[in-house]
Amino acid sequence: MTRPTTSEMLALTRQPLFSPRMWAGIASVAAVLALLPLCNLLFPAGHALHVPAHTVALLGKFMCYALAALALDLVWGYAGILSLGHGIFFALGGYAMGMYLTRATAAAAAQAGGSGLPGFMSFLGWTDYPWYWSFTEHFAYALLLVVLVPGLLAFVFGYFAFRSRIKGVYFSIITQALTFAAMLLFFRNETGFGGTNGFTDFRSIWGLDLTAPGTRAALFWLTLAVLLGTLVLARALVQSRYGRVLTAVRDAEARVRFIGYEPLGFKLFIWTLSAILCGIAGALYVPQVGIINPSEMSPAHSIEMVIWVATGGRGTLIGPLIGAGVVNGLKTWFTTAMPEYWLYALGALFVLVTIFLPQGIVGLARKLLNRRNKDKEQTHA
Secondary structure, eight states: OOOOOHHHHHTTOOOOOOOHHHHHHHHHHHHHHHHHHHHHHHSOTTSTTOOOHHHHHHHHHHHHHHHHHHHHHHHHTTTOOOOSOTHHHHHHHHHHHHHHHHHHHHHHHHHTTOOSSOHHHHHTTOOSOOGGGTTTTSHHHHHHHHHHHHHHHHHHHHHHHHHTTOOTHHHHHHHHHHHHHHHHHHHSGGGSSOTTTOEEOOOEETTEETTSHHHHHHHHHHHHHHHHHHHHHHHHHHTSHHHHHHHHHHHHHHHHHHTTOOHHHHHHHHHHHHHHHHHHHHHHHHHHHOEEOGGGGSHHHHHHHHHHHHHHOTTSSHHHHHHHHHHHHHHHHHHHHOGGGHHHHHHHHHHHHHHHOTTHHHHHHHHHHHHHHHHHHHHHO
């Protein structure tokens, strides 16, 4: 059986819009973001150009969420796999980094006469770290865990799910059940992950003071660089031959199988890659926010990720980044001004986007741009 031609595969795909103007806009936003930590470091409080440290930390958190949204867009927007459990991968990456930060904090406390163990372990009467905490005092090993733990879980889960051809709402429910079960497990104190409180009160990273403005700025720039690099990688991936086949699987899986492609490998690769990217987002999130606990695995958090992608526009790559920023910006304002109404506002936003903006903010921008171009053509004609 012959393989389909590129033109045949393109007929089944919808390519993302990344015009030179959009790249210029992305570069401009990235440049402004990169300058914010400098404004915090160079200008004293009260100066017109000073950016408060909490604003830098907040935007760093938003970028971590944007990276998680981008990861979800790869599987939902381009493979048609709606996951309601991506929070588990985000949290596992965060816990892997949290273990390293906790060991560093405990080691510093031991030099001052402490027990050398985290407070929750001392409270439980433990005298040593569990075996699965071995080598977590090494940063390189923690990075390995950030990639391997979410990646292996996603690979094993995805292999059996995709091989059984589980998809649609059934797959979504299973992913939600998975993250809920993991949340209940991590809530237990005897698991050795801090129980309800999780990990917090971090003091240092790479031997540097975690609260120092310079360290905060370095983490911010690292997060921005990872986000931009992932965006470029994702664009190259979805516009490659693999990406064309993947979107064809999304739109007509039975036909793709008929013409000679096995969807299992395509779906499994993008699912595993998405989980790894989510884990990296969680690892970048923890040192900037200063806490990781089982609530990050709650189904509600995974559903929020879906709302970020839907609001910005799924299947566009840039849309989820916009959606994560818009939704979390609204969340920050609501939880400060009217915290009791935030969940209502979130639900209303999702309903309104689903009904009136099915292609999200990016879809609306494209429509307005196309309409303006048509008007120009008619005027010149």
